[in-house]
Amino acid sequence: MLLGDHLYWGEARVSGVPEYWLTSDVTSDGGVAFGFRALSAPLAPTGPGGESVFRWAFLQFAHRASAIIRVTPVIDGSSASVATPQGTLETVPATVSLAQVASQREEPSVAVPLVRRLVTPGGEELARWYVRGQRLQLLIESTDPIGAGGLMLSGAEVEFEIVRKADYRQIATVGG
Amino acid sequence: MATDRAILSFGRGVDRATGVVSADPASPRDLTNLYAREQTWALRPGLSGTGFEALPWGTDILCIAPLRATKDILFVLMDRATREVRIYRLNPIAGEVLLTEDSLPILTEDDLPLYTVSYPPQLAGTWGTLNADADFPVITYAESDGKLFFAHEEELLTYRLPTVYYTPDNVDTVVGTLTTLQADLNGDGTPADVYFRGVAPFYSMLVGWGYGSEDPGDSQRVEIVRLSVPGKPTEWRPESYFIAGARRDPVVACVLSEGNLAVLKQTEVYTIFGDSPANFTIQLTDADYGCLATRAVVTAGREVLIWSATGPRALSNGRTVNVGLPLELDGPRPAGRVADGESRLCFAVFDAERVTVEFLFPRVTWTAASVPTPGYIASLRDPTHARWGYTERQRCVLCAARVRDDKGEPPQVVGFVSGVTAADDGLDTDERYRRVELSWTNVAANGDETVQVFGKPDGGGWSLVGAFAVSGLTQAAVVTGLQTLTAYEFALRYERGGDVAAGYEGNDPDAWTATTAPGARASATTSCETPTGLTGVWSRVNPTQMRVALSWANLQTFVPQRTEISSDNVNWTPLTSFPGTSDVTTNDELFDNSFIEATRYFRVRPVRGTVLGTPSASVMVAFGNGLVPAFVGSVTASEAVPISCGIPWELDVNYATLPTNNLEYRVQIDRIESGSPVLLDADAGPNGPYRDNTSETGDPFFTGFWHARQYRVSIIRRADDALVALRDTALLGVDTGPAC
Numbered sequence: 043m044l045l046g047d048h049l050y051w052g053e054a055r056v057s058g059v060p061e062y063w064l065t066s067d068v069t070s071d072g073g074v075a076f077g078f079r080a081l082s083a084p085l086a087p088t089g090p091g092g093e094s095v096f097r098w099a100f101l102q103f104a105h106r107a108s109a110i111i112r113v114t115p116v117i118d119g120s121s122a123s124v125a126t127p128q129g130t131l132e133t134v135p136a137t138v139s140l141a142q143v144a145s146q147r148e149e150p151s152v153a154v155p156l157v158r159r160l161v162t163p164g165g166e167e168l169a170r171w172y173v174r175g176q177r178l179q180l181l182i183e184s185t186d187p188i189g190a191g192g193l194m195l196s197g198a199e200v201e202f203e204i205v206r207k208a209d210y211r212q213i214a215t216v217g218g
Numbered sequence: 219m220a221t222d223r224a225i226l227s228f229g230r231g232v233d234r235a236t237g238v239v240s241a242d243p244a245s246p247r248d249l250t251n252l253y254a255r256e257q258t259w260a261l262r263p264g265l266s267g268t269g270f271e272a273l274p275w276g277t278d279i280l281c282i283a284p285l286r287a288t289k290d291i292l293f294v295l296m297d298r299a300t301r302e303v304r305i306y307r308l309n310p311i312a313g314e315v316l317l318t319e320d321s322l323p324i325l326t327e328d329d330l331p332l333y334t335v336s337y338p339p340q341l342a343g344t345w346g347t348l349n350a351d352a353d354f355p356v357i358t359y360a361e362s363d364g365k366l367f368f369a370h371e372e373e374l375l376t377y378r379l380p381t382v383y384y385t386p387d388n389v390d391t392v393v394g395t396l397t398t399l400q401a402d403l404n405g406d407g408t409p410a411d412v413y414f415r416g417v418a419p420f421y422s423m424l425v426g427w428g429y430g431s432e433d434p435g436d437s438q439r440v441e442i443v444r445l446s447v448p449g450k451p452t453e454w455r456p457e458s459y460f461i462a463g464a465r466r467d468p469v470v471a472c473v474l475s476e477g478n479l480a481v482l483k484q485t486e487v488y489t490i491f492g493d494s495p496a497n498f499t500i501q502l503t504d505a506d507y508g509c510l511a512t513r514a515v516v517t518a519g520r521e522v523l524i525w526s527a528t529g530p531r532a533l534s535n536g537r538t539v540n541v542g543l544p545l546e547l548d549g550p551r552p553a554g555r556v557a558d559g560e561s562r563l564c565f566a567v568f569d570a571e572r573v574t575v576e577f578l579f580p581r582v583t584w585t586a587a588s589v590p591t592p593g594y595i596a597s598l599r600d601p602t603h604a605r606w607g608y609t610e611r612q613r614c615v616l617c618a619a620r621v622r623d624d625k626g627e628p629p630q631v632v633g634f635v636s637g638v639t640a641a642d643d644g645l646d647t648d649e650r651y652r653r654v655e656l657s658w659t660n661v662a663a664n665g666d667e668t669v670q671v672f673g674k675p676d677g678g679g680w681s682l683v684g685a686f687a688v689s690g691l692t693q694a695a696v697v698t699g700l701q702t703l704t705a706y707e708f709a710l711r712y713e714r715g716g717d718v719a720a721g722y723e724g725n726d727p728d729a730w731t732a733t734t735a736p737g738a739r740a741s742a743t744t745s746c747e748t749p750t751g752l753t754g755v756w757s758r759v760n761p762t763q764m765r766v767a768l769s770w771a772n773l774q775t776f777v778p779q780r781t782e783i784s785s786d787n788v789n790w791t792p793l794t795s796f797p798g799t800s801d802v803t804t805n806d807e808l809f810d811n812s813f814i815e816a817t818r819y820f821r822v823r824p825v826r827g828t829v830l831g832t833p834s835a836s837v838m839v840a841f842g843n844g845l846v847p848a849f850v851g852s853v854t855a856s857e858a859v860p861i862s863c864g865i866p867w868e869l870d871v872n873y874a875t876l877p878t879n880n881l882e883y884r885v886q887i888d889r890i891e892s893g894s895p896v897l898l899d900a901d902a903g904p905n906g907p908y909r910d911n912t913s914e915t916g917d918p919f920f921t922g923f924w925h926a927r928q929y930r931v932s933i934i935r936r937a938d939d940a941l942v943a944l945r946d947t948a949l950l951g952v953d954t955g956p957a958c
Binding site: 046048051052053055056058060062063064065067070071072074075076080081082083084086089090180188194195196197198199201202203204 | 220221225226227228238239241245248250251252255257258260261263265266268272274277278279280282291295298299552569571582585586587589590610612613614615616617618619620624
């Protein structure tokens with residue numbers, strides 16, 4: 043870090059002498075770590091209606107900082123678990139570990155499966171399958187303190203398979 | 219079906235507004251602590267230590283203000299417990315910078331480990347104390363003509379602090395001064411404190427808004443915008459102002475935009491067009507949108523962004539354009555995002571390195587300072603449209619500013635002075651002391667040094683007696699507070715922030731080893747004011763002692779003095795000495811009777827040890843006598859030439875007085891004829907004999923009788939002809955009938 047033109051920030055406190063800091067490429071604010079969160083807009087290959095199987099997401103990173111990143115597929119606006127007679131249908135977040143890099147920035151491409159699983163009430167996993175639905179969003183967030191040196195999300199590719207182009211469920215009509 | 223792939227190019231900003239069907243999957247619905255770059259989302263920067271000294275006081279940093287003229291950084295601090303507001307100055311003298319624990323700890327071989335040398339923040343002054351009912355303070359600042367102005371954005375005038383400005387000191391290591399801005403805004407000829415609600419720079423002028431004048435009813439003219447005299451931010455003409463829109467509808471902020479001054483209200487924008495007071499005009503340029511808060515405006519290159527009541531807008535040609543539609547601020551917030559703090563505390567900051575603008579809404583009240591601090595970050599790397607994200611600062615930040623902290627280590631002191639002269643320069647303002655004027659030549663000065671002057675009185679030790687900012691090739695300065703009538707040595711050197719040139723170390727000039735050190739010395743002996751108005755009055759104390767009462771005036775006090783006496787006004791002898799512990803201006807000199815009727819000269823002379831001051835003008839005193847003469851022995855008459863018939867005869871009157879030389883008295887001789895005195899001699903001298911040489915020849919008859927002769931001797935005081943003593947002689951001869 044070189045001297046020069048910097049942004050200085052001032053603190054407010056209820057008690058105690060306030061601190062002041064400058065903007066720098068660190069992943070903490072005055073010693074308190076922060077994370078990140080990105081939620082993509084829906085990807086609906088078949089448009090409204092239809093159904094696709096979303097298999098993999100290939101995420102591209104550029105980093106020097108270490109990070110533990112969780113990628114959660116959000117199908118049709120939800121990643122919540124669903125109870126079924128056989129058990130609980132859970133979305134399985136994928137965890138990406140990026141190691142701290144000493145010198146040059148690395149640009150790994152990470153393949154992340156987009157899966158759900160069925161877990162019995164006893165906790166036993168019975169099956170896994172790719173997520174399936176009308177539209178997919180990727181929730182990408184850090185879970186642990188991020189290292190130093192910068193981190194960028196350069197993009198993603200989603201592998202999908204269109205299952206059908208229309209939803210055969212009865213569609214409510216308007217008016218009539 | 220075969221698999222397919224969809225590419226999601228990250229790098230777009232948040233888009234919560236576009237409907238699901240049409241939304242680009244590459245656009246995020248939530249982007250927290252990331253900002254858009256070229257086809258990427260990058261982690262936003264954090265906050266790390268500056269390496270400079272910690273602040274010494276307060277609980278809240280209300281404002282950070284850079285003073286570009288001197289590369290100083292000023293902090294406006296408040297203490298919640300007392301509500302006192304102070305301004306501190308940080309002198310960011312720095313050499314190399316040590317990366318702190320918070321910053322990048324991993325260094326490559328290309329990174330240079332650096333360290334910072336800095337000075338503790340200095341108190342510039344106390345601005346004031348906030349009223350117990352005042353809003354949480356919002357401060358604006360503006361630099362103009364090398365000064366930094368601060369205004370307190372407070373709706374109620376009675377709660378508002380006066381506008382103040384900081385003036386840096388000529389010596390970099392010395393903190394500057396804080397002054398309340400005063401101006402005659404009502405044209406009555408008397409300046410009064412000014413209470414702007416905000417200040418901003420506008421070319422060579424200072425802009426102040428929200429205040430009319432001190433006249434009752436005029437002080438709450440919150441729609442008024444004032445401009446200072448160009449180049450003179452402390453000078454304001456009563457007639458130099460604009461009215462922006464409706465009365466009592468306050469101006470919120472002012473900002474330079476595309477060469478003109480945009481005047482922002484909450485729901486309107488006015489623009490002052492023109493480039494000088496001669497052609498300024500004000501026009502309403504946006505009738506629907508304005509600025510939400512005083513600090514919710516930021517300049518980013520050519521762009522000016524503001525936060526209006528409906529969200530962020532860009533200012534262009536006085537009109538505003540919505541640039542925050544993708545945020546859908548009127549819709550639900552992203553999951554887990556905290557609510558924004560009070561809108562009037564909103565502040566904005568431009569990161570020139572990352573080309574982002576961030577609007578923050580601190581969650582601060584008088585009783586709370588919550589984290590995180592929510593914000594909205596816009597990437598302006600594509601100037602055609604802003605790409606938004608969210609931030610959550612993990613500390614409660616209340617202000618931010620772009621500053622220069624590369625003041626750099628000042629160059630080593632290498633210069634010195636030469637050709638030093640010193641001379642007494644007269645009476646000090648404290649009449650106990652003297653001044654000495656020094657002059658010298660500056661050699662190899664950088665221009666920011668301080669010339670330290672050390673002085674040593676004869677028989678004493680060295681001490682720092684003066685310090686002056688170096689100025690010019692030749693320079694003169696006056697050292698004050700010096701003792702009178704004292705031989706001094708002076709030694710000069712350069713100093714900057716505690717550093718001195720090699721060979722000038724230490725505060726004992728006798729130990730300086732630099733070859734130039736001897737040339738940086740001079741000597742002078744201080745003088746003393748001459749006593750004036752000397753008078754002397756003789757009087758007799760008693761029959762054996764006389765007194766001369768001397769009286770004079772001293773312009774210079776507490777100076778040792780002595781009285782002197784001379785018989786010829788040439789050769790002088792000391793009489794009485796005074797130690798100089800008080801302002802002595804009188805003294806009685808005592809003399810015995812050997813000085814009766816003598817003439818002597820007196821004077822007063824300052825003296826300290828062997829150093830003599832200029833004596834006063836001398837005064838001549840004629841000694842008197844003061845003793846009243848008295849007869850010694852009897853007073854007689856005797857025949858010098860016997861009385862006989864037919865021949866002249868002479869008679870002597872014999873008398874003696876003591877003292878004989880008191881010219882204040884005279885002796886009078888009278889002949890007693892027929893019982894009455896007949897004056898013979900009014901001033902017969904101080905002592906006898908007196909000869910009555912009346913001759914009577916032939917017939918001594920007066921009406922046929924011999925006349926006996928009788929005389930009277932009188933001692934008379936000349937001043938009032940008062941009779942002091944009288945003696946009559948016996949009859950000489952007899953009154954008889956004719957004998958011849």
